[in-house]
Amino acid sequence: MPDQKDNEITLESLPRLLANDTKVKLAGVDVDGILRGKLVSKKKFLSVAKEGFGFCSVIFGWDMHDQTYFKELKVSNAENGYHDIIAVPDLSSFRRIPWEDNVPFFLVSFFDPDTRKPVSACPRGLLKTAMEKLQVNGLGAMAGAEYEFFQFKAPPSKPNAPVAEQSSVATFLRENPVNSLPSLTEGMFGYSLTRPMHNQDYYYGIFDACEKFNCGIEGWHTESGPGVFEAALSFGEIQQMADKAGLFKYVVKSVATKYGITPCFMAKPRQGLPGNSGHMHISIVDKNGKNLFFREEKDTDAEYEDIANLSDLGRHFLAGLLDGLPDVMPLVAPNVNSYKRLVENFWAPVTVSWGLEHRAASIRLIAPPTAKAAATRFEVRVPGADANPYYVLSAILALGWRGIEKKLEIKQPPLGKGQTVGGEADPGVRLAKSLNEATERFHRPESIAREVFGDEFVDHFAGTREHEIKLWDEAVTDWEVKRYIETV
Known part of the structure; x- marks a missing residue:
């Protein structure tokens, strides 16, 4: 570096x-x-x-x-x-x-x-430990993060009162059903130039605060969904990127407080709408910052055309991701609600899948001819905005490095253009459908997570997820009461 x-x-x-x-x-x-x-x-x-x-x-x-x-x-x-x-x-x-x-x-x-x-459970420490395996080989890693998030604003409880005296969203939800909470703006209007002007000071306030707080935004726009924004953070060295990603939420929540707005990074806040993604990009570089995923000369004999411009190191990294992804799902989808986002037909990947410039796949390869050689990278699209960025980047790095060390080979073809995730043409394994299923696989004795992170971390984090599962199992939801209170 x-x-x-x-x-x-x-x-x-x-x-x-x-x-x-x-x-x-x-x-x-x-x-x-x-x-x-x-x-x-x-x-x-x-x-x-x-x-x-x-x-x-x-x-x-x-x-x-x-x-x-x-x-x-x-x-x-x-x-x-x-x-x-x-x-x-x-x-x-x-x-x-x-x-x-x-x-x-x-x-x-x-x-x-x-x-x-x-x-063992320290997120910054886990990523640092994963990075040390590359650093002893004279290598580094670059990363980028994208976050989508909904925004809500409780109706004024006191007309014309200062924001500080208005009811918070948490207070509003103690007395009202969730579906009555208004979004910051209504309707679907992605990439709108006019919608941000409805809350102009807030919109530009976040952008400017991020710049001053050293977690700068590269791209900032409305996403398709009521009151949904998306931020692509400026890419950088992976450990610094994890800090920026974690601090981005701190900026947004702090600035939003002054406007009576509650940003929501949970994976699926609204039924029937796409969820909030937290896509992560990664590449491996040498000590001079040269991208090592790019292949100097196109491989005309590549098994798949999609990897013709991907180096051997990049291929092994991809194979490691594909091999280990099902075993680290609690790290990239850590909450009960995370799995409400990972369902078919809602712009979210649900299988172990990959493809060149394929936005429906779990792992999107970005490489020539559609990208510059220096920009060759993987975009891991499974994580939601609710995931811990340190754990997500640790998992991506550790799995990819395992693929490099073991010289793993890609065992499944890419998704073809027009092929949907989970369809008949998708050969990938279905990812966990619940936090319970994901945690059981993560925690099992032969889990790849244990191989790359060690028993102490896996046992600790699995215990924290079992706690979430237990609370969910004991919860009685509005849906259950409405469905069964009179009829059963």
């Missing part, structure tokens, strides 16, 4: 960097991709910048609503007293938060206090 030392922040340069500040905001990432952090004084931050500080491990012992997991998991549990783990600031993640008076911001990574190794 190109040298970036000119912009490197060091422990020695920190006092100068923060000379005019009095406080610093710090945040780490939990298994659901949610930022968990705090505000500290500058004095405190400077004292812990090198060695880190104690951070309660309960963020890996509870779910997204702070309910402890019903199963005791290794990282954090009652037996170990939900002990502290070590949070070490990543100085390279420095940003200033433009909507909070430019307060300094750093991401942290979590380490075991006894071994000083990354906590």
Whole structure:
């Protein structure tokens, strides 16, 4: 990768960097991709910048609503007293938060206090560990992310009152059915130039805040769906890209708060409409940044025309993705609701499938002749916007690298143009239809996930998903009550 030392922040340069500040905001990432952090004084931050500080491990012992997991998991549990783990600031993640008076911001990574190794469940640590396998071979990885998301706005509870005094979406839903929640705009109007003007300050506010917060948007437009936007983030080095993807949601949610808007990144918020995707792009590069997926000379004898311009390394990477995708589904579709998006006929892939410039396939190969050689990459289209970007990119990288190490061969033909996923011409294995099915495959002894991530991570994350499944199994939905209350 190109040298970036000119912009490197060091422990020695920190006092100068923060000379005019009095406080610093710090945040780490939990298994659901949610930022968990705090505000500290500058004095405190400077004292812990090198060695880190104690951070309660309960963020890996509870779910997204702070309910402890019903199963005791290794990282954090009652037996170990939900002990502290070590949070070490990543100085390279420095940003200033433009909507909070430019307060300094750093991401942290979590380490075991006894071994000083990354906590197995730490999303940033998992990706760093996956990247080290490439780095020892002098290689790097580039990535890009695309997010679709719905936006909702509760009706005003007090006419002409300031936004801060209006009811939130959460408050509205305590008293009203979900389907009564209004979308930010109604109707289907993808790539509209006029719809964003309905909420112009909000629309441009997000774009500008992302730029200032170092998670810049490359493309920003309405998607087909009521109140749906899509952002393509500017591509970059894979670990930095994961940070940008995770922080993008933080930007959107923070800016939206000032307008009384609730952005929704859940995979399928509305029945009968397409869901929210979180497509990820990836390529492997050498130390000079040269794309290694491109084949210098077209292979006229390629088994499939689709891979004629794809290097041997790229072919092995693709084979690794195809081979391992069914075993890592909880990482790319982590919630009960994720599988409502992964259904036939809703612009979402449901099988292990691939193809050159095939937008219906799970893995879309982007390569010459339809793309520049330097832009050769894979777009993995299975993840939803609800997935943790660190886990998604870790899974893609780990599976692809396994394919390279084992020199795996592509075992199935590409989807032909006009062929639909899940149709008679699709030879791919059907991906899991539920979180329960996905977690069972992920957790089984012979899972490829165990091979690439190790038992400790797989056991921990599987336990967190079993918790989600248990809560869902115990839930009584509006649909059930409406269907059965009178008739059975």
